[in-house]
Amino acid sequence: MPELPEVEVVRQSLNKKIKQKKVEKVIVRNRNLRFKIPFNFERILKKQKIIGVDRFSKYLILCLSNKSYCLIHLGMSGTIHLVQNNKDNNLTNTSFYSSPKLPEKHNHVEIFFSKFKMIYNDPRRFGFIEIINNFELLKKRFSHFGPEPLELSFNLNYILSYFKSKNKNIKNFLLDQKFVSGIGNIYASEILFLSKIKPTKKAKSLTKRDCKKIRFFSKKVLLDAIKKGGSSIRDFKNILGKSGNFQKNFRVYEREGLKCKKMNCKGIIKKIIISNRSSFFCNSCQK
DNA sequence: AAGAGGCCCTGATAGC
DNA sequence: TGCTATCAGGGCCTCT
Numbered sequence: 001m002p003e004l005p006e007v008e009v010v011r012q013s014l015n016k017k018i019k020q021k022k023v024e025k026v027i028v029r030n031r032n033l034r035f036k037i038p039f040n041f042e043r044i045l046k047k048q049k050i051i052g053v054d055r056f057s058k059y060l061i062l063c064l065s066n067k068s069y070c071l072i073h074l075g076m077s078g079t080i081h082l083v084q085n086n087k088d089n090n091l092t093n094t095s096f097y098s099s100p101k102l103p104e105k106h107n108h109v110e111i112f113f114s115k116f117k118m119i120y121n122d123p124r125r126f127g128f129i130e131i132i133n134n135f136e137l138l139k140k141r142f143s144h145f146g147p148e149p150l151e152l153s154f155n156l157n158y159i160l161s162y163f164k165s166k167n168k169n170i171k172n173f174l175l176d177q178k179f180v181s182g183i184g185n186i187y188a189s190e191i192l193f194l195s196k197i198k199p200t201k202k203a204k205s206l207t208k209r210d211c212k213k214i215r216f217f218s219k220k221v222l223l224d225a226i227k228k229g230g231s232s233i234r235d236f237k238n239i240l241g242k243s244g245n246f247q248k249n250f251r252v253y254e255r256e257g258l259k260c261k262k263m264n265c266k267g268i269i270k271k272i273i274i275s276n277r278s279s280f281f282c283n284s285c286q287k
Numbered sequence: 288a289a290g291a292g293g294c295c296c297t298g299a300t301a302g303c
Numbered sequence: 304t305g306c307t308a309t310c311a312g313g314g315c316c317t318c319t
Contacts, residue, residue, distance in 0.1 A: 003312065034295070034314085058313080076312055077297075106297085124296045126313060168290060177314075184312055233312070253312095275291070278310085 002074040004148065004182030005225035005246065007058050010080055013238045014060070015053035017082060018118060022049050025112040033108060034075060034128040044068055044131050045111065056142050057181035068133050071141070075126030080239050082116050118239075146179045149218035154180060159211040163203035170206065171199035171274050174218070183218065186231060186253045189280045191217045193252045198286045199272070199279040224249065252280035260285060 002010070026042040049065040060080075062070040072080070109120040109129065120129070132138045147153040162179055173179050174188040183191065192199050195213035197206070206214075225231060230244030233254070238244070251261045252269050260267035260282040267284025 006312080073313080075296095075314085123298065124311090126296065166289085172290085175313085186312060231312080276293085277313095
């Protein structure tokens with residue numbers, strides 16, 4: 001599900017609901033996510049107030065009143081939804097998301113607030129949860145991450161110097177969180193299409209003009225996707241159960257064999273595998 | 288040291 | 304119907 005835009009959409013809706021709310025109770029039903037949920041997770045969260053929900057890259061950051069942080073990564077299939085505590089309560093509050101399609105067996109964590117609970121559901125368990133004890137450690141946690149495309153430090157000089165003499169293809173670089181944070185497999189293909197660059201092109205062979213386009217479209221694609229509420233492939237929804245709309249804007253992703261959407265281009269969208277992950281591109285207008 | 292590849296896990300879908 | 308194979312939005316680890 002989640003690349004930076006989807007995580008940001010979740011962050012925004014979650015923040016509105018749990019900011020300033022106090023954690024009453026925490027239940028962990030399955031500690032075995034990608035990494036084990038830390039043994040002190042329940043104790044750290046209990047009785048704390050949520051100061052706010054932040055995000056870096058694809059990580060949600062719950063800021064707690066005891067100055068510690070709860071990091072949540074949704075992996076490939078993680079979702080967060082809110083459910084009213086008292087199921088017998090007939091007051092239907094439509095702003096709460098509850099999907100009958102989500103099997104409860106994958107509800108690994110429940111964080112209770114006074115009137116509702118926040119549920120972490122993740123069938124594939126590629127996601128994980130971490131506790132960070134203070135702000136210094138939080139900074140350290142992300143210190144080896146590259147900038148997000150939305151940051152000023154993701155600029156032309158940075159990209160040019162990073163790509164110098166790098167023999168790796170550009171598609172892999174967009175997925176490399178040490179170079180740039182927050183881009184995943186869908187948006188990497190979309191960014192390269194708009195930049196008119198073939199995914200297999202070696203980074204060192206990219207021109208200044210190419211790098212400018214990569215900078216520009218990385219930011220644009222992510223911001224556009226956030227604006228549209230993220231991309232709802234499979235059944236991504238924000239925590240209020242609202243689907244995103246950006247998937248309607250996909251120009252290449254999952255469009256194998258279809259006509260290129262660029263005006264006057266006669267190209268066909270191709271699918272190739274790069275480092276075990278599918279990449280989509282136009283065989284005519286991406287060079 | 289950079290870069291390629293394997294692997295963690297479940298579920299949906301396709302093909303036989 | 305029911306088996307098996309393939310594929311899925313991520314990221315860490317190991318090997319060369």
